[in-house]
Amino acid sequence: MSFALEYKPITLPLSPGELESLQAGDAVLLTGVVYTARDAAHKRLFEMLEKNGGQLPPEWPLPQPCAIYYAGPSPAAPGEIIGPCGPTTSARMDAYTPALIQAGANVLIGKGPRSASVLAAMAGRALYLAATGGAGMLMARSIKKVEMVAFPELGTEAIRRFYVEDMPLIVAADSRGGNLYAR
């Protein structure tokens, strides 16, 4: 016999207590606002942070704290607000992530392991949630609102604001050093 995980509903933004209470291995249904950013958008955000002493310019639309989803959707078909939108490999963002955590990102969503420097930057302040790679339609189903935020010229790699409901995720690395990939 095998057992299934029980999913726990969580709503963004998380209180510091909620963030700390989530542990690697917990399954969650996430509701709230998340921002997409992958390779090209990370590069631009990082350059902006470097120019602005580690902070985003005040007029910039990313709130603090914010959740970042490493994803580049397929185009929406007629009648859809978004195409399939599963996660991409998080490791490619590792070089930029500590700076983004410093600037206020406290929930990171993607797939695959993170570098030691990302895990160190997460300590006490951020969570890393694994979305199932390849589950593009399942992830798209939980996306209820889509808004273009920045870099529309990057196409699939632009920054979009999603309002998601009950997005099924697994806590892969928590704020206290727990890490499912480290077994």
Next chain:
Amino acid sequence: MRIIQAAAIAQAVRDACIEACCALPADVLAALTQAEAAEEGPGKAVLSQLLENAALARAACRPCCQDTGMAVVFVDLGQDVQIVGSLEAAVNAGVSAGYREGYLRKSVVSALGRKNTGDNTPAVLHLRLVEGDSLELTVAPKGFGSENMSRVYMLTPAQGEEGVLRAILETVVSAGACACPPCVVGVGIGSTMEGAALLAKRQLLRPLGQPSPDPEAARLEREALSRINATGIGPMGLGGKTTALAVHVAQSPTHIAGLPVAINMQCHACRHATRRL
């Protein structure tokens, strides 16, 4: 001599691009279902999500994964067929139409300038001239999460079967979660560097779990699968018994001085669709 119009080939490629991206083959679904029953914890949650996702994609005729890949097109062309028009242009026209009309992601860029070609062309075309008067084509959209984790080893003959097994294990372990496990592992042994690589890629098209008719290859398949699944990497790298759904091995004669081994990693979305004209 049978005549086939290039436009018919383009239409078949278009339809196969959309079908491959949206409807996972039955053997892949069966392997995922079996793995889901055997797993527990996060691994089971991942596999349940994948099965639900595959059903949603099929019902909506929308891609199961947003990375709808680079279109790899295998064409077996009967030598008694005459094509009216250009085969290569027809394949690319089919890919362009399939990716545009199917609302599939266009992920192909120029290699150095990184400029998107806009319609997911060019396809990677593997053409084989065969006997007969029909044309069979298979579209296998290849995502790069797994393609990036593939490797070619030029082993020495002394490294032998054990060397091959080590190369397979090293590739799968270093791919870890990035290749979107549970994976299908295509292994080509022998020939030359590019010969081994193409042989490995062709193994991804075989029905899952059907052992190779070559007893030496079948033995390696069994041994490699058991070692891979003993690593505990599990579905999406979150831990579990199923790191690979299948290992498919084929060999081809090679030079006395060499033992090329290519390992082509394929994510759990082992997508391909075939049309016969």
